[in-house]
Structure formats: C-alpha cells, structure tokens
Amino acid sequence: MIVLRAPGGWSVRVSRRAAAAGAILVLATVAVGVLALGGGDYPMSAGDVLRTLGGGGSAAEDFIVWQLRLPRLVTAVAVGGALALAGALSQSLVRNPLGSPDVLGVTQGAATGALLVVVAGGGTLTLTGAAMAGGLGAALLIQVLAWRHGVHGYRLILVGIGVAAMLTGVNGYLLTRGRLMEAARAVLWLTGSLDGRGWTQAAIVGGALAVLAPIAYGCGPALRALELGDDAAASLGVGVSRVRAVLLMVSAVLAATAASVAGPVAFVALTAPHLARRLTRSTGPNLLPATAMGALLVVAADEAAQRLFGERQLPVGVVTGALGGGYLIWLLVAQRRAGRL
16 A cells, blocks of 8 residues: 655555556556557558657658547547546445446436437537537436435436436437438447547547546545445545535536547446456545546547458447447356356
C-alpha cells in the first residue's frame, strides 16, 4: 500500500497492485493508439507517428494524423473512459455487479432522444444534444420513481430495468416511423460507431470527463463506505442520500454524454469495471483502473473493427458487444464450476 501525503494534511492510500495495473493499462492504450494512428490506407510506422505527433511530420502526415485519425482516437479514449467510470460508479452505488447504465435505462433514454431527432430529420449536433437530454431525462425519471426515503440499490435496479424495457419499446416504435434512410442511420447510431468523429465530439466527451472524473475520484472514500451498507456508511459520517444522488447523476451524465457522441456502445460500462477489479484484485470501486480499462477496450475494439474484417469495417459496438457477451458467458461458466451458481 502506498500513502500519498499532501501539504494540506490529507493523504490518500493507493494499492501498489492497483497503481501498477493502472499504469499498465495506460501504456497498453498508448501502444494500441499508436498502432491505430499508423494503420489505414496510408500506413505509417510507429516512428513516423511519434515524429508527426512531435511536430516533425510532412504536410500529408500532419493532415492524416491530426485531422483524420487522432480525433477518432481521442474520442474513443474519452468514450471508453466515461462509460467505464459511469459503470464503476453505478455498480458500487447499488452494490450490484449488474448495475450499469446499460441496465438502468440511461443509454436507452439517450437512444430515445436520438431517435426522436433522426425521425424528425435533425442534424448531427442536434442529435448529440437530444441524446444527452434523453439520457439525463431517463436518469432523473428513474431516481424520482425509485425515491422513497432515499434511493436504495435494489429498488433503483428494478425501476431502471422497468424504464429501460419501456424505452426499448418506444425506440422500436420510433424506428418503424422513420423512412428507410433515417432508419438505417438510426440503426448505425444504435449499434455504436466512431466513424467520422472529429475534435468537436472529442471535446464534448473529454470536457465532461475532465469536469466529472475529479468529483467521482474525490468521493472514493465515501463509495467504499457505501459498499459496507447504508447504516455503516451513515455511522462513518457519510451523507448517504446526498452522495448517492450526486454520484448517480455524475454516472448518468458521463454515460449520456458518451452515448450522445458514439451511440450506446455495448457492454463497456458493464464489463470494464469487472475486468479492472480482476486485474487489481482490490476491494472498492477501483475507479481509476476501471477508467483506464474502458479506454483500452474501446480503442482496441475500434482498431479490431477497422482492421480485422477486410474492407468491410464494423461499428465498434459490434466488437464490444461480442467481447462483452463472451466475457459474461465465460464468467457464468466459471462461477458455475466453482459451485457459486
């Protein structure tokens, strides 16, 4: 255990294994990112990529890296980090490994907002704003319906599942009301895609992550207390209802912002915290390793979607869905063999 002390008198304890795991995940993300920047119709070596990032590339290399490939990569990092952090917060707050924004209805709300714009023929910026508003609206609705002397974990999950089911039905209806081209555009967005994402989209998700991640990380001790139970957390001086309401909204904003830019990229919010916890073998929310794991998953999945299927590129959500579904099946089999199911 590493103890970091600040001049103000406060200190933070960091697990050595968690710190090492986080560093490894960041380095792996950088390595995959350099590989992604060098791939494509205009191949570049790792040295060429690093030289271009340092300002020593040719005019063509500068344009390809800085205007075409780097914005997509930065967006992938920010989207993956935001979704994973949102999932880690949700799972910790409701004390349930299935408590991710995918299950709680936030991403379905974002999809409803986006589909309303697509059916009405709105533009990309309008779609982004509508998806964000839909996700936040769904999160607020779920909290209101689940509120009874505070928001409790199982009630929140049950209400979230119900709202998600209703919104899924609404989304299916909206798809039937759109014209063929509108429906095809909506299906691509619903799958989760990073095609054509530029610096504007990267700034939207990156800005939300830069503002909200410090709030989440700063509430780490309160989250650890909440995992002991509401009564235990209250006895330790944690404002249970206030902390849970604030962090649930932080989780919802992160998930809705990521979905508004890249669509509801499947399973990242659910599986990234699980994988980070297995890597660190540490108790608690593991927010930093989960964020790094989510960034690595989306960057690696996007690179695989572009390179492993020939000329037919896949949306990133197809790859994350396949990987996430496979992981959950493996986890189920492993738990059954261990006699826990």
